[in-house]
Amino acid sequence: MKTSAKVALEKVARAVLQRHACPVPFHEVRTRFLGSIATPAMSVSPLPVIKGLWGGVLPSFESMDELNELLDVLVQGLWNDLTRHQKRSQPFRLTRLPPDATAANLGQFARVRREELxxxxxxxxxxxxxxxxxxxxxxAVGHLGELRAMMAGISDLVARDPSAGDRNELEATFRHMRDLTRIMETEIHEAVLSCSRARRQMREARPITRPTIH
Structure with a gap:
């Protein structure tokens, strides 16, 4: 998908989720969908995952058109677009965040990364x-768990002292956060590729009937 089309799709998806008061932020919806696409569990389908965004039941709709719009945007649009990341040539990218080295942005950076993981x-x-x-x-999942704990620690630190750190310290921390983001993206992509290979192997395994011995 071209960048302009991807941006347009994400804008529409954000709007649909917001309109129906989805309690899960969009950046976390993306990674939850990606994990659901990658999981070795063979029975996963988009609808239960979408219901899970609202605690297991779809929100109320005023018309069938509203329901169809939600499913079209989230399944035919976002979910299907994310399936391309099962290819090594199509690595997943986490949400881009404000680059300015401020304490508020650092807190947002850590919170968003924690929620994505x-x-x-x-x-x-x-x-x-x-x-x-x-x-x-x-x-990969083990590494992501360690990174998630780091993000939670940074988020808690900023919450306790919103003005913590001088400019130089914040800039250094932001450089580390960008490095950690690249590591997260690598580990997510490797997990997706590994699970995709395992699923293909399970599908390719053909059942065989035990031969009759005369």
């Missing part, structure tokens, strides 16, 4: 407490 892991686990993952995906 929460969404991806939620999608991967598909509502289960435990799931069998391929080795590389298991490793």
């Amino acid at each position: 929460d969404g991806f892991v939620e999608g991967i686990f598909n509502g289960q407490d435990a799931i069998d993952l391929p080795e590389r995906a298991h490793e």
Whole structure:
């Protein structure tokens, strides 16, 4: 999808989610969808995942047109667009955030990254407490858990002292955050690729009938 079309799709998706008071922020919706697309669980479909954004039930609609619009934007649009990240040549990118090195932006940066990682892991686990993952995906999810804890720590620090750090310290921290973002994107992409390979192998495994011995 071209950049202009992608921006337009995301703008429409944000508007639809906001119109129906979705409690999950858009940046987390993206990663939850991606995790749900990647999960080794073979029975995942978009509708239950979409219902999960509202706690398990769809919001109320004034007409069938509203329902169809929501499903068209979220399934035919956003979900289908995210499936392209199952290719090595199409790595996923996390939400771009304000680059200015301020304490407020640092707090937002850490919060958004934490929510994005929460969404991806939620999608991967598909509502289960435990799931069998391929080795590389298991490793990636472990790394993402460590990064998520770091983001939560930074977010809590800024919340306790919104003016913490001088300009030089903030700029250094922002450089580290950008480096960590690249690591997050790499680990998310490796998890998606690893799970996609595992699913393909499961689909390709053909059942065989036990031969009759005479």
